[in-house]
Amino acid sequence: MTRSVSAEDIAAARDAVRDVARHTPVLPSETLSERAGGDVLVKAEALQRTGSFKIRGALSKLASLGPHAADGVVAGSAGNHAQALAFAARVRGVPCEVHMPREAPISKVEGAAALGAVIVQEEGSVDDCVAAAARRAEQAGMAFVHPFDDPDVVAGQGTLGLELLEDVDDLARVIVPVGGGGLVSGVAIAVKSARPSVEVIGVQVEACASFPASLEAGHPVAFDAALTIADGIAVKRPGDLTLALIDRWVDDVVLVGEEEVAEAMVALLEKAKLVVEGAGAVGAAALLSGRVSAAPSGTTVVVLSGGNVDAGLLATVARRHETQAGRRLVLFTRLPDRPGSLAGLLALVGDQGANLVEVEHVREGVDLHVRETAVQLVLETRGRDHAQRVLEALTGAGFDVRVVR
Numbered sequence: 001m002t003r004s005v006s007a008e009d010i011a012a013a014r015d016a017v018r019d020v021a022r023h024t025p026v027l028p029s030e031t032l033s034e035r036a037g038g039d040v041l042v043k044a045e046a047l048q049r050t051g052s053f054k055i056r057g058a059l060s061k062l063a064s065l066g067p068h069a070a071d072g073v074v075a076g077s078a079g080n081h082a083q084a085l086a087f088a089a090r091v092r093g094v095p096c097e098v099h100m101p102r103e104a105p106i107s108k109v110e111g112a113a114a115l116g117a118v119i120v121q122e123e124g125s126v127d128d129c130v131a132a133a134a135r136r137a138e139q140a141g142m143a144f145v146h147p148f149d150d151p152d153v154v155a156g157q158g159t160l161g162l163e164l165l166e167d168v169d170d171l172a173r174v175i176v177p178v179g180g181g182g183l184v185s186g187v188a189i190a191v192k193s194a195r196p197s198v199e200v201i202g203v204q205v206e207a208c209a210s211f212p213a214s215l216e217a218g219h220p221v222a223f224d225a226a227l228t229i230a231d232g233i234a235v236k237r238p239g240d241l242t243l244a245l246i247d248r249w250v251d252d253v254v255l256v257g258e259e260e261v262a263e264a265m266v267a268l269l270e271k272a273k274l275v276v277e278g279a280g281a282v283g284a285a286a287l288l289s290g291r292v293s294a295a296p297s298g299t300t301v302v303v304l305s306g307g308n309v310d311a312g313l314l315a316t317v318a319r320r321h322e323t324q325a326g327r328r329l330v331l332f333t334r335l336p337d338r339p340g341s342l343a344g345l346l347a348l349v350g351d352q353g354a355n356l357v358e359v360e361h362v363r364e365g366v367d368l369h370v371r372e373t374a375v376q377l378v379l380e381t382r383g384r385d386h387a388q389r390v391l392e393a394l395t396g397a398g399f400d401v402r403v404v405r
Contacts, residue, residue, distance in 0.1 A: 003151045005245065007193035010158035010186060013056075016063035017159055020091055021056050024048050024160075026167050026301060031271040036287045038294025041168065042268075045160065046276050046307030050111070052232070053160055053183055053305050054084030054147075060156025061145050062092050069094045072142040076100070076122075076129030079108025080232050080279075080306050081147040086117035097136065099129040105231065105310045125225065127236045148180030149239025158186025164301055165194050172298025175283040177305045178202035178211060178253060179233030181242030187303070188249035201292055202246065202253040203282040205230040205261060211246065211253045214238045218247075229261050229313070232279030232306055254292055260285040265314070266321040268304065277309035326384030329354070330376065330404040332362070333394070337373045345375070348397055352390045355380040376404065 024045050032040040045053045058081070062069050072095035075085050082098035089096035097118040100109055104121070113119050120136075122129045130147065137144035146153060160183070164171055174191060176184040181202070188200040204211055207228035214221045214237075222237045238246075246253065261278050264285035268276045276284070283302040286292040294300040322328035335341040342359070349356060358378035366374050381387040394401045 004241070005151050005154045005158070005186065005189055007189060009151065009155040010162060010190045013060040013063075013152070013155040014159045014162055017056050017059040017156055020049065020059055020088065021159070022048055023163055026164070027272065029272055029302075031267060032284060032287050032302065033294070036294035036300065038296065039299045040287065040294050041299055041301045042272060042274070042284070043160065043164065043301050043303045044274060046274055046280055046304050050080070050083040050087045051306055051308040052080040052084065052280070053157060053303075054080045055087060056159050057150075057153035057156035057182060058084040058088035058145065060159075061150060061152045062088050062094060064152040065143050068143055072096065072140070073145050074098070074133045074137045074140070074142045075145040075147060076126065076131070076133035077147055078104050078126045078231055078234065079112070080308055082112040082117065083108060083115060083308070085145055086112045086115035090116045095142075097133075097142070099133045099136070101126060101129055105308070105313070107310045108308055111308070125236055126234060146239070148182030148235075149241045150182075151241065154182045154186045154189075154242065154245065156186070157183045158190040160303065161187035161190025164191060168299050168301060170298040171195065171198050171301060172295035173199040173201065173300040175201050175203060175286060175292055175300065175302045177233055177279055177282045177303065178204045179279065180235045181211065181238055181246050183303070183305060184250055185242050185245035189245065192249055199251045199295065200249065201286075202250050203286045203292070204253060204255055205233060205278070205282055206255045206257050208234040208236065209255050210235060210238050211243070212255070214243055215247055215253065219243070228278070229258055229317070230278035230282055232277055232308070233282070254286055256282050256285040256289060256291055260289040260291075262317050262320065264288055265309075265317050269314075269318065274304060275307045275309065275314065276304045277306050280304045280306035322380075326387045327381055329379040329381055329387045329390065331379065331391075331394070331401050332374065332376050332404050333399045333401045334368065334372050334374050337371050341373075342375060345394075345399065348393060349377070349379065349390065352393050353382070353386070354390050
């Protein structure tokens with residue numbers, strides 16, 4: 001029978017991780033507090049070593065191995081667990097190998113390799129990589145380090161909960177991202193063992209929501225996960241251990257959508273000045289979307305569990321937000337194909353105070369008169385009202401303008 005996890009296990013894990021893992025800060029968030037209608041703090045675990053909470057579980061697991069750690073460790077991961085285990089193994093002088101999906105974010109693959117891990121990229125999902133790593137461990141005599149379904153890993157993640165108890169005197173509700181369930185399990189055990197009245201709510205993204213059906217069925221149910229911005233929690237099947245722990249300790253598990261996660265990432269970047277990956281932002285998304293409310297009294301803490309996001313994805317999310325907020329306008333129009341036509345259009349844009357970011361001639365794939373050309377403009381505006389004034393000025397001047405997005 002699989003060993004469970006107790007508050008005493010988490011206290012012991014604290015000693016195993018404290019020399020390396022940072023005690024990350026809890027920070028106030030006016031935006032989340034106003035939107036959620038209560039006092040909200042964020043636990044900035046994105047500032048943790050290797051950029052996520054995973055270093056806690058990795059260090060705890062290595063400590064539990066004793067002399068066997070010298071034979072090396074192997075894991076399967078989409079990135080955060082890989083980087084954390086690689087870092088912990090380097091600190092402890094242990095050989096490390098990680099199996100990662102070919103579609104894993106480049107920054108996470110390169111990050112694990114830079115920390116000295118041997119990288120093996122596999123076809124398929126994170127679950128496929130975990131299975132491959134388990135086979136490798138058995139063949140090579142290495143220690144297999146599961147990303148979440150391991151008592152020592154869960155105990156390590158629970159040290160985050162101990163920090164919340166120390167830092168937030170009136171802690172009333174904790175909102176935690178859920179992938180495989182190791183973090184929310186450990187936090188719930190640590191917090192509720194000391195203060196049973198504190199609510200712990202897990203948040204999954206709809207594209208890989210394996211826990212609701214599994215909790216209802218009473219056993220792990222595989223979920224046909226889709227592509228998601230929250231790749232760090234894209235786990236198809238809960239663990240046997242973590243499912244039982246969540247059923248015992250966690251008050252609720254709620255779901256958020258892709259749009260809500262993207263908006264939360266931007267809000268945290270703009271308002272809190274924190275870079276948070278999609279998986280780490282789902283708790284904030286739950287508050288901002290109203291899927292979860294702040295506690296009616298006391299303090300609500302949202303765990304921002306990781307910040308390892310590709311710069312390209314972050315830029316895409318930010319640009320998309322600018323478009324939705326009306327501060328980025330993409331227009332398509334036709335012009336007479338003669339000298340001065342484009343200059344006249346751009347002069348009119350400039351007169352309205354819009355900033356030209358990009359202009360592109362479009363002559364193919366569009367039904368044009370032989371004496372016409374088409375252009376696509378990308379403009380920066382000061383908001384929806386300003387964007388509307390730009391559109392009205394262009395149409396008033398006789399341009400047939402279409403908003404592309």
